[in-house]
Amino acid sequence: xxxxxxxxxxxxxxxxxxxxxxxxxxxxxxxxxxxxxxxxxxxxxxxxxxxxxxxxxxxxxxxxxxxxxxxxxxxxxxxxxxxxxxxxxxxxxxxxxxxxxxxxxxxxxxxxxxxxxxxxxxxxxxxxxxxxxxxxxxxxxxxxxxxxxxxxxxxxxxxxxxxxxxxxxxxxxxxxxxxxxxxxxxxxxxxxxxxxxxxxxxxxxxxxxxxx
Numbered sequence: 001x002x003x004x005x006x007x008x009x010x011x012x013x014x015x016x017x018x019x020x021x022x023x024x025x026x027x028x029x030x031x032x033x034x035x036x037x038x039x040x041x042x043x044x045x046x047x048x049x050x051x052x053x054x055x056x057x058x059x060x061x062x063x064x065x066x067x068x069x070x071x072x073x074x075x076x077x078x079x080x081x082x083x084x085x086x087x088x089x090x091x092x093x094x095x096x097x098x099x100x101x102x103x104x105x106x107x108x109x110x111x112x113x114x115x116x117x118x119x120x121x122x123x124x125x126x127x128x129x130x131x132x133x134x135x136x137x138x139x140x141x142x143x144x145x146x147x148x149x150x151x152x153x154x155x156x157x158x159x160x161x162x163x164x165x166x167x168x169x170x171x172x173x174x175x176x177x178x179x180x181x182x183x184x185x186x187x188x189x190x191x192x193x194x195x196x197x198x199x200x201x202x203x204x205x206x207x208x209x210x211x212x
Contacts, residue, residue, distance in 0.1 A: 011138070014040045016086045023081065023089075033081065035089040036142045043131065050156045051129045053201050054193075055093055058125065058154065060205035061192065062096065068212050069182055075102040077121070081112040088115075088142055094125030094152065098180060115146065123180040125152035136162065144172050150180045159193040161186055188212075 019035045022042075034041040047055070059078065066074045077095040095113075097103070103113045124143055126135040135153045143151045144166060151172055153162040163186045164172035165179050178184040188211060195204035 011039045011041050013038060019089060032079075032091040033089060034091065034139065034142065036087075036138070036145075041134065041138070048129055051093075051127050053196070054129075054154055054156045055127050057192070057196070057201040057205055058094055058127075060202065061189070061208055062094075064205060064209040065181055065184065065212065068209075072182060073099055077103065077113065082115055082121075082146075083110075083112055084115045084146070088146060090124075090139070090142060090146070092121075092124035092143075093127045094123070095121045096123040096180065098122045120147050122148070123150040123152070123178075124148050125154060127154050127156060129156050132157075140164065140172055144170055150175075150178060154193070159190065159196065161189050161193065163189075184212075 014035075015038065016035065019033060019040055022031075022040075023033055029044060032043040034043075055078070059076070062074060062076055066072070075097040077097070078093055079091060080095060081089060081091045082095070083089045101119060103118050105111065126139060128135045132153070132155055140151060140153075147166070147170070149166050151164045151166075154160075155162070163175050163178060165175045167173050176186050178186065188208070191211075192204055192208040195207050199207065
């Protein structure tokens with residue numbers, strides 16, 4: 001069953017047990033796994049240049065933001081698998097917890113973030129190189145169902161950032177200002193992305209730090 005699943009990179013009907021077998025397959029290829037409503041999505045292979053460059057830029061942006069506002073405690077777990085057992089599993093590129101009560105690992109526990117016993121992160125994001133359509137559709141719906149307050153999609157080809165906040169009805173609405181990161185303007189993040197057309201990601205992150 002695992003070999004059959006791995007051969008396809010699309011939403012496919014399967015079971016939670018199949019997902020767990022694939023997740024724990026130590027001989028398998030590196031991949032990101034998403035599970036929802038008996039369907040599995042697999043993103044195969046290592047990151048490409050653009051995905052890695054943009055992902056590292058946002059890691060640096062978060063560090064500079066945390067340094068600017070040290071009273072707000074940020075914890076990041078980008079790429080970590082998160083699960084609600086038997087129901088949903090996701091692996092966002094960006095994962096941010098604000099404040100205390102953040103995931104920690106103890107011997108004998110799962111290596112992944114257990115959302116049955118841990119609160120959902122405050123912010124998650126996807127670096128969209130080849131996955132923009134699914135990031136703005138199915139993944140957005142899954143993250144909303146997990147109750148995550150804010151969701152970003154970074155379009156690396158168009159240097160755009162789509163930001164969504166969860167409303168009182170549990171639906172994502174596009175926003176122009178981050179509620180999680182203390183009124184950070186999404187337009188500033190997009191201007192930072194534009195720096196990548198002429199600068200390295202470290203130079204772009206430094207430029208961002210000079211604007212806040």
